[in-house]
Amino acid sequence: MERVAEAKIGFARLLRNPFARNLTVILIFLFVLAAGLIAFYSHYSAEKLKREWMDHEAAVLGRLAEEHPEQAAEWLGYVAESDSISQETIEAGRRLMERYGMTSALETRWFPVIGDFVVHTRWYLLLGVCVLFLIAGWLLYRETHGYLRKIRSLAVALEDVVKHNQPMPYRLYDEGELGLLANGTQELALRLQETIEQLHREKTFLKQTVADISHQLKTPLASLTIYVDLLQGDRLDPAHSAEFLERCRHELDRMEWLTLTLLKLARLEADALEMNIDKADLNETVRNAVSSVRKLADAKRIDIRIEQPQASLVVDHDPRWLEEAIVNLLKNAIEHSPNDGTVAVSLEQTPVFTRLRIIDRGSGIDARHVPHIFKKFYRSSKEGSGVGLGLPLAKSIVEKHGGVLSVAANPSGGTIFHMTLPLHPFPADPANLTKL
Incomplete structure (x- = not known):
């Protein structure tokens, strides 16, 4: 998610918002529409005014022609050549008109052509403004409704998360500030739900x-x-x-x-334990674990054999805690092994991981018990004195090292525990640990 560096929004950043872009498009559309309507009305008004002016001139010429037919052609020439009339002639005509009260102070209603033009212009302008207002209102409503609907959806989804602990039904992907708000809200909802x-x-x-x-x-x-x-x-x-x-x-x-x-x-x-995971010799950790259970093995005359292919096997681990995990696995193997039996411990290293195997020749584990043996207080049989905590503790310790602890049946009888440790462990997420 893009980080908001500051609250100030420049013009370029403003145009990244779909709402601002759409609003700009609406304004441009309205401007072009208004310009087109003005151009159309100007042309229409000019043509209408021209026709009415020509009708007025024709009426005047017709009246004069009725009274003085011999001068009709001359008067028509004056009308056609009105641009060549001198200013003196215009002033003389104006003085003549003033004698009969026809001045610029005379009301427009006494000039039918101009009066009709003014009345029509007012009505057409009012109609045009109303049309533009309705179009602009509809476009703005449509755009604002969609924008507010997204905000409303975010608010409802966030309320469901806060009050009802429900996940957000969908993710809103959008540009601009609304996209930042949506991403922030969705991240907040996810974190809140995780919390x-x-x-x-x-x-x-x-x-x-x-x-x-x-x-x-x-x-x-x-x-x-x-x-x-x-x-x-x-x-x-x-x-x-x-x-x-x-x-x-x-x-x-x-x-x-x-x-x-x-x-x-x-x-x-609870992830309240801090392990000191550092490079240490895994061979030494295994030997210390075997020494810890030597007395228990001697009581049943069990031989613990260690196969160490390398004199030193340096692996990232906490020797104290991993030793406890190995001790619990060895105790389990000794407990389920017959007297005079054998428990084998072998180490294997690859470029990716290190694997520890603990093999016993006991009665083995029934397949129906395998999914449950790492649960607390689970016992696959009534034999032995354990309470079912050693294996869950061992699994938790191994997973805290970023490793995996698994169990499988030994083809020749007994059980094999596999402890796999990565050469470069990652910190274990408590939420991903096996539920014991």
Whole structure:
């Protein structure tokens, strides 16, 4: 959209407006029409005046010819050669006319030819002005009506956006100041609608987050209440008391992990988390993630194999957050792998992206669960102790890096997670993040 630098409008800029151009065309048309009517009426009046003057002269000559037929030819010569009459002759004739009261002060009505000409001229001029006024009024109404109709359409569309949160039904493309106003109004409407939708998403997200937290904390809180009630009694021996205290500690740790994970997800989805994405060695990030889950893998005697084709693989990422995403993927792979199994981690780099694969030989994921496994609190099976937050958190972190996290079935059994990171990531738009 063209930016309005100043409020001043010059003549050239004024003519860029269709309304101003059409108004100019109307004025030119009216001027040409008026000039044509004036020329036509001048010619018509001159011809009419000539005929009436000749009739008057003919009447005078006819009367003189009746009384003095011998001088008729001579008088006709005087009329035909009126341009050659001297000023003295004119003055002599004027003095003669003054004797009978025929002077320039005499009213026009005593001169029938001139009187008729004046009366007809007045009526024709009035009629011409009325015709021009009607034509000008109709043209101006037609042009102004179309102009105001566009402004009215913009006003109605903007009112629908503001009051009813409805999108603008169409876009108005026009030139000049109205086009600037239309574009500005439409941009304002789009931004307003996006803001309203963003507020609605944030409100829905807040309600969902609060509901998720309350739902997930309800069970451990109930367990803690029971354990505390039992510990307050006097019938427990020290061994059972120690067991219940250990269970309380376990539930508290679970609540702490659950709360922190939900807060991380909330900050990621609300775009309230600033990542320090910079060039770093992805191999080292993967090794740190594997070290974090080594104890969990050893408990099931699972071998984690890392395939790193390059000694150093520099990729733009936040090592701390991407490590957490990889840890969650590894925990999921270990949890669904059988004892004495294997989890493979491989890296691949192309001129466009870097891909990390995590492959397990577990029971795999049913095809009907694949579209939902990245949703919060979704569990594809009752096996395992997870609550369904690790994969959504990993996906949000990867998308914040401008990457993609996907899952596919392993042809030889198990599951393959693909983490694809661009070599030159773009900032992720929160509105485009996957709804978890």
